[in-house]
Amino acid sequence: MxxxxxxxxxxxxxxxxxxxxxxxxxxxxxxxxxxxxxxxxxxxxxxxPNAVRELFDLGLTPAQLDKIGVPAREWALVGQKGQEIYAEPRGTDAGYRWPQYAxxxxxxxxxxxxxxxxxxxxxxxxxxxxxxxxxxxxxxxxxxxxxxxxxxxxxxxxxxxxxxxxxxxxxxxxxHPHQPPIHWGGALMWRGTSRAKPVRTGSSFVGLGDHRQRMVIYPISAPDADGFATINWIAEVTLDETEARKSGWYKPAQLSDFAHHFDGWTYDWLDVPALLRGASEIYENPMIDRDPV
Structure with a gap:
């Protein structure tokens, strides 16, 4: 055979x-x-955690994942005024047998x-x-x-x-030559990383804002000797359905394209405008998807 x-x-x-x-x-x-x-x-x-389990089964080790990220400890949903709405532990802190990695x-x-x-x-x-x-x-x-x-x-x-x-x-x-076109999800996202001090637990996945404009913020590296880590952030804005639909992937973007949506998002525990200004590179990508076949 x-x-x-x-x-x-x-x-x-x-x-x-x-x-x-x-x-x-x-x-x-x-x-x-x-x-x-x-x-x-x-x-x-x-x-x-279910994906980390598969990576471990493939022979990758926690030490290897620690070099490219950090175990996530918390998911927190925070309102636009900075008030906590809901929070829960993640990964092994939530009782899983495997960590969740950012x-x-x-x-x-x-x-x-x-x-x-x-x-x-x-x-x-x-x-x-x-x-x-x-x-x-x-x-x-x-x-x-x-x-x-x-x-x-x-x-x-x-x-x-x-x-x-x-x-x-x-x-x-x-x-599937007659598949429907790509779905436009009605939102644009700008992604970047900045050096800053992690918030809350030090390894928290924070969703901040409302349905029209929101941020997702979490560290993807351990802090250095000064307490600074690489912080990943996603700035997302919902657009009217009449606006142009997008179908690309990552495209370089400028801070001026979107930063005004987050003016005034400054709290005693987080300064969003400063975080955005600290980005070395920024990418724009649309929220798009396809139907299952």
């Missing part, structure tokens, strides 16, 4: 985690990713990539190679068309093709 070979379209967090799982099972796989070089893109991400998305991505390359070899991830389409073979299996960044094309054959190529998936578009 021929050794199975799984083709994976997309080298994001999903595609790399899948490849690590297949390698652990002894199933050969190759990830095809369109960018020429993977970089630690993005800002903060919360890894819930981490840097790009560093998590690179950790998964490096772990896969170390275990399966550099040939397991083909960069500069986008799967643009596929054909089902009559005798079983599949061929995939690869578009390379040098302009060339190639065909690879595999046992199975899995599309992990994101919201603009070419695999999904071919499989």
């Amino acid at each position: 021929t050794q199975p070979h799984i083709l994976i379209a997309g080298g994001g967090i999903g595609g790399l985690a899948l490849a690590l799982s297949l390698h652990q099972l002894g199933v050969r796989c190759t990830v095809y990713e369109q960018v020429r070089a993977l970089k630690p893109l993005g800002v903060g991400i919360n890894i819930q 981490a840097h998305r790009g560093q998590l991505h690179m950790l998964l990539y490096q772990t896969l390359v170390d275990r399966a070899g550099p040939e397991a991830v083909q960069l500069g190679a986008k799967i643009s389409g596929y054909s089902i073979l009559p005798e079983g299996g599949v061929t995939a068309t690869i578009n390379h960044t040098d302009g060339s094309h190639s065909i690879v054959e595999g046992t199975l093709l899995i599309g992990a190529d994101g919201i603009h998936s070419a695999v999904r578009a071919q499989m």
